[in-house]
Amino acid sequence: MSKTATLEIDGKKYDFPLITGTENEVAIDISNLRAATEGVITLDSGFKNTGSCESAITFLDGEKGILRYRGYAIEELAQKVDFLEVAYLLIFGELPTKEQNDKFHDDIRAQSVVDEDVKKILEAFPKTAHPMGIISSLTSALTAFNPSVVNVESDVDMYNSVVKILGKMPVLVAWTMRKKQGLPLDYGDDSIGYVENILKMMFKKPNAEYKQNQIFIDALDKLLILHADHEQNCSTSTVRIVGSAHAGLFASISAGISALWGPLHGGANQAVLEMLQAIEADGGDTKKYMAKAKDKNDPFRLMGFGHRVYKNFDPRAKIIKQAADQVLNDLGIEDPILDIAKSLEKEALEDPYFVERKLYPNVDFYSGIIYRAMGIPTEMFTVMFAIGRLPGWIAQYREMRLRKEPIGRPRQLYTGATLRPFVEVDKR
Numbered sequence: 001m002s003k004t005a006t007l008e009i010d011g012k013k014y015d016f017p018l019i020t021g022t023e024n025e026v027a028i029d030i031s032n033l034r035a036a037t038e039g040v041i042t043l044d045s046g047f048k049n050t051g052s053c054e055s056a057i058t059f060l061d062g063e064k065g066i067l068r069y070r071g072y073a074i075e076e077l078a079q080k081v082d083f084l085e086v087a088y089l090l091i092f093g094e095l096p097t098k099e100q101n102d103k104f105h106d107d108i109r110a111q112s113v114v115d116e117d118v119k120k121i122l123e124a125f126p127k128t129a130h131p132m133g134i135i136s137s138l139t140s141a142l143t144a145f146n147p148s149v150v151n152v153e154s155d156v157d158m159y160n161s162v163v164k165i166l167g168k169m170p171v172l173v174a175w176t177m178r179k180k181q182g183l184p185l186d187y188g189d190d191s192i193g194y195v196e197n198i199l200k201m202m203f204k205k206p207n208a209e210y211k212q213n214q215i216f217i218d219a220l221d222k223l224l225i226l227h228a229d230h231e232q233n234c235s236t237s238t239v240r241i242v243g244s245a246h247a248g249l250f251a252s253i254s255a256g257i258s259a260l261w262g263p264l265h266g267g268a269n270q271a272v273l274e275m276l277q278a279i280e281a282d283g284g285d286t287k288k289y290m291a292k293a294k295d296k297n298d299p300f301r302l303m304g305f306g307h308r309v310y311k312n313f314d315p316r317a318k319i320i321k322q323a324a325d326q327v328l329n330d331l332g333i334e335d336p337i338l339d340i341a342k343s344l345e346k347e348a349l350e351d352p353y354f355v356e357r358k359l360y361p362n363v364d365f366y367s368g369i370i371y372r373a374m375g376i377p378t379e380m381f382t383v384m385f386a387i388g389r390l391p392g393w394i395a396q397y398r399e400m401r402l403r404k405e406p407i408g409r410p411r412q413l414y415t416g417a418t419l420r421p422f423v424e425v426d427k428r
């Protein structure tokens with residue numbers, strides 16, 4: 001492979017360096033393009049062909065359906081470690097030793113209390129508020145309760161802010177769910193596991209002893225691992241660009257939560273279940289919805305299908321589909337929604353429209369079925385995605401800051417009005 005790419009504009013040639021990554025991906029470094037060509041820029045709506053950064057955190061191969069966190073295959077991680085170990089791996093770059101892992105968990109537990117005044121903010125929200133909007137606000141509010149600016153150059157400072165947000169987010173999530181259900185805002189129990197504690201905080205009833213369900217603990221742990229990072233997706237790019245202005249970690253993550261809320265992104269897991277329920281209510285007529293998804297005049301999309309990067313099966317969807325089967329089977333649940341999902345998937349995988357566009361089930365297609373079996377309200381599905389993605393956002397923010405990336409400020413191609421004389425109001 002040559003070391004440069006040559007661009008010719010109006011008969012003049014310009015060479016730009018080619019950079020090759022550790023997985024042999026190749027990028028044209030155009031950082032000098034505008035200066036060298038006296039003003040020419042690139043245009044790439046949605047950044048489908050544009051890399052925003054170099055990163056050593058997550059590798060995806062969309063054609064082969066490969067996903068690795070710091071070089072480890074997602075299939076192995078989902079089987080062999082728990083969510084906090086994956087969080088440590090993503091953020092600090094290596095799987096933790098037992099001592100590191102135990103300390104990490106203890107330090108997170110020590111931070112798993114939230115200022116009582118946060119409840120006053122929560123109380124101000126109507127019960128009808130979407131939990132993603134609440135969580136984004138409460139995460140931003142954490143800055144007010146933890147005003148010390150994080151010195152990203154200090155490993156101690158960064159570590160402390162990491163365990164702080166990993167400790168407090170599950171409390172904010174549980175309180176948000178319980179607020180909407182009119183239940184008391186409790187804490188969990190710092191003698192149990194991280195994922196076990198999330199479920200206990202969410203589901204413990206004030207008048208009954210709480211019994212853990214190991215099937216749910218294992219399923220949620222796996223789901224959080226599968227959602228933990230996904231390179232430069234929309235919400236992670238949001239965290240990076242907000243953080244590139246040297247906004248704090250909590251404020252940057254709050255912005256990422258808002259981006260994840262979108263139904264084309266993390267909000268898809270809620271939209272998938274609502275779609276499957278609509279199909280069920282419509283008599284299970286999957287062919288009607290397939291036709292709607294293919295109709296250019298119909299805004300309906302088959303939620304949970306398609307992906308910007310995966311043009312093969314999303315490896316996470318494969319694992320989640322097996323986990324959904326396992327959870328429902330272990331619980332003895334016959335869920336017609338899962339049957340509709342499977343027949344929709346089968347039809348789509350045989351339909352030329354989907355096959356030509358390489359539209360496969362993505363991470364959001366099956367996850368909602370497990371959350372529903374666990375009794376998690378549909379509106380909370382994307383919040384569960386946010387808990388999972390939190391370590392990825394932290395890792396990407398930390399990498400961006402430690403690499404001293406410049407503030408993100410894209411260019412544009414102006415296509416508006418050219419210079420025109422001002423018109424007085426009585427002449428308009």
Ligand code: SDX
Binds near residue numbers: 233301
């Ligand atoms: C996530 O980026 C990440 O990594 C995200 C994520 C993560 O972990 O962070 O993986 C999480 O966001 C998964 C995606 C969840 N979203 C959905 O399931 C929503 C439904 N899917 C789509 O809206 C869509 O597939 C996207 C947004 C996911 C990707 O859109 P792209 O890459 O911009 O593709 P596109 O919109 O240009 O579509 C290409 C073609 C179009 O048809 P043509 O104009 O070529 O005829 O495919 C069609 C689209 O109309 N198409 C669909 C479709 N998705 C794409 N048609 C019907 N149903 C769909 N779901």
